Amino acid sequence: MSLDKATVRKIAQLARLQVTEEAEQAMVGELNAILAFVEQLNQVDTAGVPPMTSVVEMRLRMRADEVTEGGDPEAVLANAPERAGDFFLVPKVVG
Amino acid sequence: MSALTDLTLAEQRDGLRAKEFSAVELAEASIAAMAEARALNAMVVETPERARADAARADARIARGEAGALEGIPVAVKDIFCTKGVGTTAASHILNGFVPTYESTVTAKLWNAGAVLVGKSNMDEFAMGSSNETSYYGRVENPWRRKGDNRGLVPGGSSGGSAAAVAARIVGGATGTDTGGSIRQPAALTGTVGIKPTYGRCSRYGIIAFASSLDQAGPMTRTVRDAAIMLGVMAGFDPKDSTSVDVAVPDYEAVLDKGVKGLRIGIPKEYRLDGMSAEIAALWQRGADWLRAAGAEVHEVSLPHTSYALPAYYIVAPAEASSNLARYDGVRYGLRAGGDNLTAMYENTRGEGFGAEVRRRVMIGTYVLSAGYYDAYYRKAQQVRTLIARDFKHAFDDVDAILTPASPTPAFAFGDKTDDPIAMYLNDVFTVPVNLAGLPGLAVPAGLNAQGIPLGLQVVGRAFDEATVLRVGRALEQAADFTMMPEPWWRS
Numbered sequence: 001m002s003l004d005k006a007t008v009r010k011i012a013q014l015a016r017l018q019v020t021e022e023a024e025q026a027m028v029g030e031l032n033a034i035l036a037f038v039e040q041l042n043q044v045d046t047a048g049v050p051p052m053t054s055v056v057e058m059r060l061r062m063r064a065d066e067v068t069e070g071g072d073p074e075a076v077l078a079n080a081p082e083r084a085g086d087f088f089l090v091p092k093v094v095g
Numbered sequence: 096m097s098a099l100t101d102l103t104l105a106e107q108r109d110g111l112r113a114k115e116f117s118a119v120e121l122a123e124a125s126i127a128a129m130a131e132a133r134a135l136n137a138m139v140v141e142t143p144e145r146a147r148a149d150a151a152r153a154d155a156r157i158a159r160g161e162a163g164a165l166e167g168i169p170v171a172v173k174d175i176f177c178t179k180g181v182g183t184t185a186a187s188h189i190l191n192g193f194v195p196t197y198e199s200t201v202t203a204k205l206w207n208a209g210a211v212l213v214g215k216s217n218m219d220e221f222a223m224g225s226s227n228e229t230s231y232y233g234r235v236e237n238p239w240r241r242k243g244d245n246r247g248l249v250p251g252g253s254s255g256g257s258a259a260a261v262a263a264r265i266v267g268g269a270t271g272t273d274t275g276g277s278i279r280q281p282a283a284l285t286g287t288v289g290i291k292p293t294y295g296r297c298s299r300y301g302i303i304a305f306a307s308s309l310d311q312a313g314p315m316t317r318t319v320r321d322a323a324i325m326l327g328v329m330a331g332f333d334p335k336d337s338t339s340v341d342v343a344v345p346d347y348e349a350v351l352d353k354g355v356k357g358l359r360i361g362i363p364k365e366y367r368l369d370g371m372s373a374e375i376a377a378l379w380q381r382g383a384d385w386l387r388a389a390g391a392e393v394h395e396v397s398l399p400h401t402s403y404a405l406p407a408y409y410i411v412a413p414a415e416a417s418s419n420l421a422r423y424d425g426v427r428y429g430l431r432a433g434g435d436n437l438t439a440m441y442e443n444t445r446g447e448g449f450g451a452e453v454r455r456r457v458m459i460g461t462y463v464l465s466a467g468y469y470d471a472y473y474r475k476a477q478q479v480r481t482l483i484a485r486d487f488k489h490a491f492d493d494v495d496a497i498l499t500p501a502s503p504t505p506a507f508a509f510g511d512k513t514d515d516p517i518a519m520y521l522n523d524v525f526t527v528p529v530n531l532a533g534l535p536g537l538a539v540p541a542g543l544n545a546q547g548i549p550l551g552l553q554v555v556g557r558a559f560d561e562a563t564v565l566r567v568g569r570a571l572e573q574a575a576d577f578t579m580m581p582e583p584w585w586r587s
Contacts, residue, residue, distance in 0.1 A: 008458070015417060015461040016424070016438070017454060018446025027458060030516060034459055037517050038406040041475050044482065051477030052484065055294040055308055055533035056558050058340055075196040079428035088426050091440050 099124040104267035104321035111167045118167025122150035125169035128265045134585040137259040140215040149211040166209030171260045171269040174215040177301040185303040186230035189448025190429040199301025200333045208328045217256030222305045225522040227255025229452045238263040238581040242547035248506035251281030258285040268316045274309045276526030279538035283501035283551025286540040289315040294533035295340035298333030306415035309530045319568040323347035355570045356390030361494035365401035382552045385574035398486040404528035410476035417460025484532040501538040501551035539568045540577040
């Protein structure tokens with residue numbers, strides 16, 4: 001599988017990454033090298049092998065459905081690039 | 096008397112308790128060492144005032160007989176741990192100006208035990224790198240240089256600032272995180288000790304996420320004893336991390352000197368790579384001989400899927416990273432770039448805020464998770480991961496610990512591998528399988544090469560058996576008798 005420039009542009013859009021024309025060209029080569037490297041996995045017979053879903057043998061715990069923290073808008077908004085009252089401000093979404 | 100900063104963490108602890116010096120004096124020594132070592136660029140934030148206040152509090156607690164396990168001990172914290180009120184950026188421009196309003200569990204444990212924060216250490220951006228050259232705040236230089244050669248060397252990465260700070264004797268201990276080798280490889284390249292605990296042993300709460308199924312925090316120190324002390328404080332169950340495991344944390348320091356007599360040590364034959372350098376092969380052999388001489392039984396084991404670990408890692412880690420890094424959108428924290436509409440603002444913020452290696456991994460991750468490719472890449476990689484974990488499980492039927500080199504080469508020069516991502520990725524060939532299987536791994540310095548720079552060995556153990564890993568590490572450390580220090584060329 002080999003990526004072309006159009007595919008790289010599409011992935012960049014999916015990833016919401018502004019990529020310059022020049023960087024796009026460089027990325028075609030870099031990403032293809034990495035994909036060629038991971039192609040080796042096709043040599044491994046994984047028929048019937050379950051994909052790892054838990055790194056160590058454990059079950060996820062259940063917890064009571066209770067509010068344990070929150071109610072502190074100042075802490076949540078402290079790092080906001082732009083805010084208005086208790087809201088985050090973003091560029092206009094609807095015209 | 097030698098400088099207070101030359102003392103190991105255990106010696107600092109004992110000296111403080113015996114009131115040979117105060118925590119304030121020790122903090123001042125550490126602050127001065129940090130200021131003198133700015134040429135290394137090991138720190139991204141210095142917190143001298145915080146350190147002085149922490150130290151004064153520690154002295155008061157020591158006077159009252161209430162000293163915690165790390166009371167009055169200066170530490171550096173990798174800039175990937177959120178520290179309340181202290182800027183945290185994971186060395187990325189996209190977190191420009193971010194000051195957490197909460198504390199990571201691991202660092203909270205350090206402060207509860209009395210540790211003193213001297214600053215945040217530099218790292219590869221979002222922990223993506225093996226040379227500490229991807230930091231937005233500039234590369235870190237290794238305190239070690241080749242004999243008769245003034246050219247700078249990389250400290251390894253991603254916890255390169257922590258490794259350099261410990262090797263240069265700014266602090267006796269620092270925190271690191273390890274996703275594919277980011278504690279162990281820099282430890283090996285700087286002649287320091289670093290342990291990546293079992294996945295689930297240290298809480299990930301408040302650690303900026305890279306690849307959530309691989310990330311683990313651990314200590315970086317100059318001795319195995321110091322690593323044992325620090326790990327004991329950092330480890331433990333935390334309800335705030337759903338993958339934190341509720342098992343008791345042993346007294347690691349108490350079991351250190353039990354020796355390795357009767358332990359079975361495995362040498363994985365697949366780690367004998369084609370083209371392995373003679374110095375690394377000799378180092379590995381020497382390590383096996385040392386353990387045998389100390390009474391361990393050493394024999395070969397097989398980990399047949401070893402060569403597939405790196406390719407599996409370079410699917411799993413970028414996939415998880417692309418998902419984790421989706422949160423950096425310029426809305427809630429950090430950098431915001433301009434844009435006419437919301438999408439343009441997202442794209443401009445992320446394009447400007449992420450460095451080249453992070454962009455590359457976000458792109459790979461997005462691609463392998465995109466419609467139609469999930470099964471071919473991510474699912475396949477997670478299947479291979481199951482096979483790698485099984486390999487270790489089978490090996491541990493026959494042995495108690497596994498011995499390997501920690502890195503395929505010693506420290507290399509700046510720029511050597513920056514143009515070739517795959518060459519850089521190969522640095523982690525011995526460490527990545529351990530993360531994929533979630534096991535504990537320790538890097539311990541084992542000597543200097545012919546050019547006079549450090550080489551390290553790695554000990555891998557069963558899940559949650561850090562105690563045996565540390566015991567084996569201690570035996571290697573004793574046999575290696577590694578007491579060499581880098582020449583302090585960086586002192587201004």
